[in-house]
Amino acid sequence: MRLKSGTYRVLWEAHAWAGATASVLLVGMFLLGVASLFRHELEPWQEPRLRTPVVVDEARTMATLQQWMDTRVEKGSAPAQLNVVLPAPHAPWLWLGWKEKDGSDVAVRVHPLTGEEVPERSDLGEFLFHLHFLYPLPGGMFIAGLVATVLLLVVGTGLVLQVGRFRRELVRFRPREALRTAWGDLHKVLGSVGLPFQAVMAWTAAIICLNATVMRPVMIHTAFDGDVGAGLASTGYPGPLKRAGEAAPAPDVARALEQARVSLPGVRHYRFALRNLGDAQGFVDVRGYARQGLHEFTSVRVSRTGEVLNVRPAGGPGPSAWLLEGAYVLHSGLYAGMGLRLVYALLGVLSALCVLTGNLIWLERRARGMRPVDVGLARLTAGGFGGAAFALAAVFLANQLLPDSLSDRPMWEHATFYGAWCLCVLGAPLYPRATEWAYGLLALAGGILVLLPGLDAWRNARPLLAPAGSPYVFFADVAFLFLGALFLVSAWVVRRMAPSEPEVAAAPLNVPATEQP
Numbered sequence: 001m002r003l004k005s006g007t008y009r010v011l012w013e014a015h016a017w018a019g020a021t022a023s024v025l026l027v028g029m030f031l032l033g034v035a036s037l038f039r040h041e042l043e044p045w046q047e048p049r050l051r052t053p054v055v056v057d058e059a060r061t062m063a064t065l066q067q068w069m070d071t072r073v074e075k076g077s078a079p080a081q082l083n084v085v086l087p088a089p090h091a092p093w094l095w096l097g098w099k100e101k102d103g104s105d106v107a108v109r110v111h112p113l114t115g116e117e118v119p120e121r122s123d124l125g126e127f128l129f130h131l132h133f134l135y136p137l138p139g140g141m142f143i144a145g146l147v148a149t150v151l152l153l154v155v156g157t158g159l160v161l162q163v164g165r166f167r168r169e170l171v172r173f174r175p176r177e178a179l180r181t182a183w184g185d186l187h188k189v190l191g192s193v194g195l196p197f198q199a200v201m202a203w204t205a206a207i208i209c210l211n212a213t214v215m216r217p218v219m220i221h222t223a224f225d226g227d228v229g230a231g232l233a234s235t236g237y238p239g240p241l242k243r244a245g246e247a248a249p250a251p252d253v254a255r256a257l258e259q260a261r262v263s264l265p266g267v268r269h270y271r272f273a274l275r276n277l278g279d280a281q282g283f284v285d286v287r288g289y290a291r292q293g294l295h296e297f298t299s300v301r302v303s304r305t306g307e308v309l310n311v312r313p314a315g316g317p318g319p320s321a322w323l324l325e326g327a328y329v330l331h332s333g334l335y336a337g338m339g340l341r342l343v344y345a346l347l348g349v350l351s352a353l354c355v356l357t358g359n360l361i362w363l364e365r366r367a368r369g370m371r372p373v374d375v376g377l378a379r380l381t382a383g384g385f386g387g388a389a390f391a392l393a394a395v396f397l398a399n400q401l402l403p404d405s406l407s408d409r410p411m412w413e414h415a416t417f418y419g420a421w422c423l424c425v426l427g428a429p430l431y432p433r434a435t436e437w438a439y440g441l442l443a444l445a446g447g448i449l450v451l452l453p454g455l456d457a458w459r460n461a462r463p464l465l466a467p468a469g470s471p472y473v474f475f476a477d478v479a480f481l482f483l484g485a486l487f488l489v490s491a492w493v494v495r496r497m498a499p500s501e502p503e504v505a506a507a508p509l510n511v512p513a514t515e516q517p
Contacts, residue, residue: 019358037333052092081277083098123413152199204331234317393484394445
């Protein structure tokens with residue numbers, strides 16, 4: 001089936017303009033998504049003290065945490081809200097996080113056996129995960145939701161444009177043909193292979209981000225008369241209890257954990273959310289993973305005195321909770337094991353390359369004479385795409401080089417990422433040739449990533465690529481080498497296939513409505 005000339009032109013322009021508009025953010029979000037898939041496994045690499053196994057039973061761990069809370073409550077310095085992540089194979093220390101009275105965030109690691117407390121050295125994995133949804137940026141999640149919606153449009157129009165051509169386009173690649181033909185073939189191959197993945201990622205990201213920024217506030221305002229607690233309760237998470245204003249001991253966390261296990265057996269309870277600590281109305285939300293397909297998250301609320309106040313099974317109480325939870329689990333690949341996450345990672349990298357080749361097609365169609373908007377897009381493509389790769393490499397390098405004693409060290413890592421990407425985007429218009437800027441950044445990013453395993457091995461006096469050490473560090477090294485090699489190959493391909501630098505045209509170049517088979 002072939003589309004009519006006019007229909008094809010409209011769909012092609014919609015596909016091209018939508019992709020070009022959101023391309024830089026899409027590439028960044030795909031690459032950040034790949035990194036955040038392994039944010040937990042990355043912890044021993046970013047925090048070297050976690051590489052040493054800690055042999056301690058659960059009772060001792062609970063006693064250490066209880067002592068920490070009791071001491072704070074007795075001194076009157078207990079935070080009103082305290083989040084605790086229990087030890088796991090990849091992170092054998094307790095993680096504690098809270099807000100001080102001045103609003104500043106504090107995070108520490110506590111040794112479960114000795115009670116030693118040290119500031120968190122790095123939150124790199126969690127930072128990349130949040131940045132994947134643009135959460136740290138003002139209005140970021142709303143922008144991420146819009147970008148995901150645009151990606152749905154791109155995927156939908158691309159699907160219609162390829163109707164009747166999938167079998168042929170899936171295997172056709174002609175690198176020796178004209179540049180526009182080579183980029184077009186590569187774009188169609190990558191798009192055909194990754195289309196189901198891209199559609200699922202776009203749909204689930206739109207649900208996650210637009211629900212948090214638009215749908216949930218509207219529903220709370222309209223259906224629940226502005227009652228935030230009632231809105232949260234509709235998804236299985238009751239709102240906070242009001243403080244009684246009466247001093248009281250900290251909750252018994254060991255008892256709370258036991259109550260959660262009785263209420264929801266077979267669930268891995270991994271986290272405590274303690275609220276009203278030091279108050280008679282204190283309570284603990286014990287969070288867990290159920291691993292029941294697309295139904296994953298559980299929560300058991302236990303009062304300070306040990307009574308179960310609320311039980312949220314995996315999936316939540318109703319269809320809206322099922323949809324939201326299913327979208328998140330499907331987006332993050334939590335419903336399966338490491339094998340699926342590796343597939344997600346590969347498809348994420350291929351999707352980023354698909355967006356890149358789409359922009360190169362756009363630019364090659366106009367290479368004989370560009371409008372100012374096309375020249376601007378060429379510069380934005382060079383700085384944004386190369387900058388995303390370089391910023392990712394730069395933040396990993398910062399994790400290695402920043403002094404451990406640096407105050408607010410995680411914030412310096414964040415600033416490194418933002419600064420590197422912004423400098424790459426702003427530097428693109430100033431560099432003589434956009435293509436040289438792009439493959440230069442890709443090559444530099446690849447070189448940094450390839451050198452990271454050796455740098456970490458030297459700094460921590462460990463053998464390079466030694467599986468007998470921490471398996472998490474070994475696989476992180478392999479991942480850095482693979483991603484670095486991929487960036488280096490991409491830089492070489494862009495350099496070999498890049499078009500000559502265009503001049504601005506007085507009038508837009510006519511774009512054919514159909515393509516030759």
